[in-house]
Amino acid sequence: MTHPAATVTAAEALVRQLESYGVEYVFGLCGHTNIALLDALGRSRIEFVMARHEQAAAHAADGYARASGKPGVLLVHVGPGMMNAVTGVATAALDSVPLITISGDIPSYYHGRHPHQEVNLHADADQTAIYRPFVKRAWHVHRAEDLARFTERAFWTATSGRPGAVLLNVPMDHFSREVPLAEYPLVAHTAKPALSDVDAHRIAEVLAGAERPLVYLGGGLRSPEGRAALLELVEHLDIPVAHSLMAKGTLPDRHPLVMGMTGFWGLELTNEYTRKADVVLALATRFAETDASSWNSEYTWAFPPGRLIQIDLDAAEIGRNYPVEIGAVADVNHAVPAITAAVKALVAEPVDRTGVREQIGTARADLFAASRERGRSTDFPLRPERILEDLRTTLPPDAVLVTDVGWNKNGVAQCYELPEPGRFITPGGASTMGFGPAAAVGVQLAQPDRVVVALVGDGGMSAQLPAVPLAVEQGLPVLFVVMNNKAHGTIADLQSHNFGRSFGCEFRDRDGNPSSPDFAAFGRACGADGYTVDRPEDLATALHEAIENRRPAVLDVPMVNEPVPTPGHWNINDIYQGVFE
Numbered sequence: 285m286t287h288p289a290a291t292v293t294a295a296e297a298l299v300r301q302l303e304s305y306g307v308e309y310v311f312g313l314c315g316h317t318n319i320a321l322l323d324a325l326g327r328s329r330i331e332f333v334m335a336r337h338e339q340a341a342a343h344a345a346d347g348y349a350r351a352s353g354k355p356g357v358l359l360v361h362v363g364p365g366m367m368n369a370v371t372g373v374a375t376a377a378l379d380s381v382p383l384i385t386i387s388g389d390i391p392s393y394y395h396g397r398h399p400h401q402e403v404n405l406h407a408d409a410d411q412t413a414i415y416r417p418f419v420k421r422a423w424h425v426h427r428a429e430d431l432a433r434f435t436e437r438a439f440w441t442a443t444s445g446r447p448g449a450v451l452l453n454v455p456m457d458h459f460s461r462e463v464p465l466a467e468y469p470l471v472a473h474t475a476k477p478a479l480s481d482v483d484a485h486r487i488a489e490v491l492a493g494a495e496r497p498l499v500y501l502g503g504g505l506r507s508p509e510g511r512a513a514l515l516e517l518v519e520h521l522d523i524p525v526a527h528s529l530m531a532k533g534t535l536p537d538r539h540p541l542v543m544g545m546t547g548f549w550g551l552e553l554t555n556e557y558t559r560k561a562d563v564v565l566a567l568a569t570r571f572a573e574t575d576a577s578s579w580n581s582e583y584t585w586a587f588p589p590g591r592l593i594q595i596d597l598d599a600a601e602i603g604r605n606y607p608v609e610i611g612a613v614a615d616v617n618h619a620v621p622a623i624t625a626a627v628k629a630l631v632a633e634p635v636d637r638t639g640v641r642e643q644i645g646t647a648r649a650d651l652f653a654a655s656r657e658r659g660r661s662t663d664f665p666l667r668p669e670r671i672l673e674d675l676r677t678t679l680p681p682d683a684v685l686v687t688d689v690g691w692n693k694n695g696v697a698q699c700y701e702l703p704e705p706g707r708f709i710t711p712g713g714a715s716t717m718g719f720g721p722a723a724a725v726g727v728q729l730a731q732p733d734r735v736v737v738a739l740v741g742d743g744g745m746s747a748q749l750p751a752v753p754l755a756v757e758q759g760l761p762v763l764f765v766v767m768n769n770k771a772h773g774t775i776a777d778l779q780s781h782n783f784g785r786s787f788g789c790e791f792r793d794r795d796g797n798p799s800s801p802d803f804a805a806f807g808r809a810c811g812a813d814g815y816t817v818d819r820p821e822d823l824a825t826a827l828h829e830a831i832e833n834r835r836p837a838v839l840d841v842p843m844v845n846e847p848v849p850t851p852g853h854w855n856i857n858d859i860y861q862g863v864f865e
Contacts, residue, residue, distance in 0.1 A: 294428040295324040295459040311345040315361020317388025320459035336750035340722040342372020347726025355382035363401035377418040377449035378713025382442040392455035422451040428461035432468040446598040476615035488626035494563035502569025503530030510617035517624040522637040530712040540641040547575040548852040553647040566594045567616045571605040578855035655699035665842035678827040683735040688720035688744035690774045694848040718747030728760040742768040755836040756811040769845040770798040777847040782860040807838025
């Protein structure tokens with residue numbers, strides 16, 4: 285006699301599967317389409333981190349993934365719930381962060397009849413279409429029996445190759461249907477593509493023969509082995525290293541071969557070197573517009589005559605913006621050690637490129653010294669570099685700075701000398717205002733013993749106020765430092781520069797007076813500590829106290845609006861003046 289297989293609800297089976305994958309946290313919000321799954325989660329060892337807005341939940345899951353190295357998991361509701369999360373999921377996707385979004389959907393048998401909160405008003409499509417432009421893949425579950433298989437595929441896809449975001453869309457009735465109790469183990473990760481010995485040797489020959497080589501580093505080099513090998517490579521051949529925004533901190537800011545960022549925010553020396561480099565080894569970078577001065581060879585990168593070697597996990601990025609001489613689809617964390625070994629086999633003695641380190645050292649020292657000098661200002665409201673200086677001298681070396689957009693991101697990226705054990709996390713691909721506050725909560729959840737600072741503008745803080753009660757309810761000592769200039773300051777500066785005035789970019793009341801919420805009072809209302817900075821010396825005092833207390837805290841810091849130095853080029857300024865490429 286055959287006994288029927290034991291069955292459980294698909295929601296219960298999914299939770300057991302998530303547990304087997306080592307998922308510790310699921311971030312999200314409730315809704316009538318996902319409470320069956322929430323009920324099953326409530327009986328598991330997985331912790332549900334409930335936010336007050338889906339974008340906040342998505343950014344928190346993103347921050348957790350960046351800090352932990354594990355995929356983030358996000359749970360959202362049908363229609364407005366999953367649409368609220370779009371910006372957060374797209375931010376993770378564009379920064380190659382593994383994020384699995386599980387969305388509840390309308391009952392499978394009501395599709396197209398416009399039941400409550402269905403979104404296909406004028407087209408015969410389901411809500412997965414909203415996410416398809418930026419996720420690696422979206423699955424719509426047509427049968428409850430397919431949920432486990434699709435879940436395994438979702439985790440595999442999000443974490444393999446170039447990591448990214450995926451969507452698992454589940455009609456609500458499938459969560460409650462019975463399915464056989466079975467295991468769907470996550471497929472063991474195969475090795476990421478490595479560079480062949482032949483290609484490593486070819487690249488080594490080109491680097492060794494270059495007169496003015498340059499390494500251009502993107503955000504994908506994260507393993508200790510890869511970073512150590514890169515240091516060994518550039519020190520052996522005495523090759524300068526420039527980096528993208530996302531790669532800040534990969535090598536120490538004070539290393540004598542680190543030139544800093546290129547493009548719009550790059551130093552004149554760095555951009556000059558990129559134009560004149562005869563060989564560029566580009567590692568896990570997509571040559572974004574801001575890093576390439578709008579791809580204008582008069583300012584940054586000249587291919588040809590420069591020769592480009594580009595290594596990336598994503599074949600679509602190789603040659604996307606510049607022609608390559610050697611292109612390799614490989615994990616740079618494996619490729620760089622192979623190239624280093626090949627170089628040392630070809631070139632036995634270290635190379636000395638006379639004067640290169642001295643040029644870099646002078647330019648970088650001048651940059652940091654000038655920033656520190658401006659940071660000594662006793663003006664009030666504070667100059668932005670005074671805020672950075674107080675952070676730099678007060679925070680422990682291993683603090684994590686999670687920024688938003690504007691002066692907080694650009695200033696830290698350009699002129700904040702990040703200590704070697706420190707970490708800089710920012711929304712690079714999408715430049716999402718509102719990323720910082722909630723992402724910092726996810727970072728703190730992943731790294732509870734470190735000091736985590738959400739360094740944000742008042743616009744970004746206003747966009748994600750739900751992050752403060754989220755930190756309070758999770759008992760996480762995030763420090764929300766609000767650089768408050770009562771404006772969307774970077775855009776206000778851009779408008780003033782090009783149009784002679786700022787309109788629609790500054791927060792004002794009906795009488796035209798500058799206006800701002802009391803962020804410190806808001807923090808206290810949520811159960812956090814709140815600090816209002818009234819004098820220049822108050823910020824350092826408040827930071828010391830907040831770090832000592834290890835409680836969530838909001839520091840409201842009045843700041844003067846001041847443009848970020850931009851030595852490079854961005855052609856939007858030309859467009860405003862009627863000059864088009």
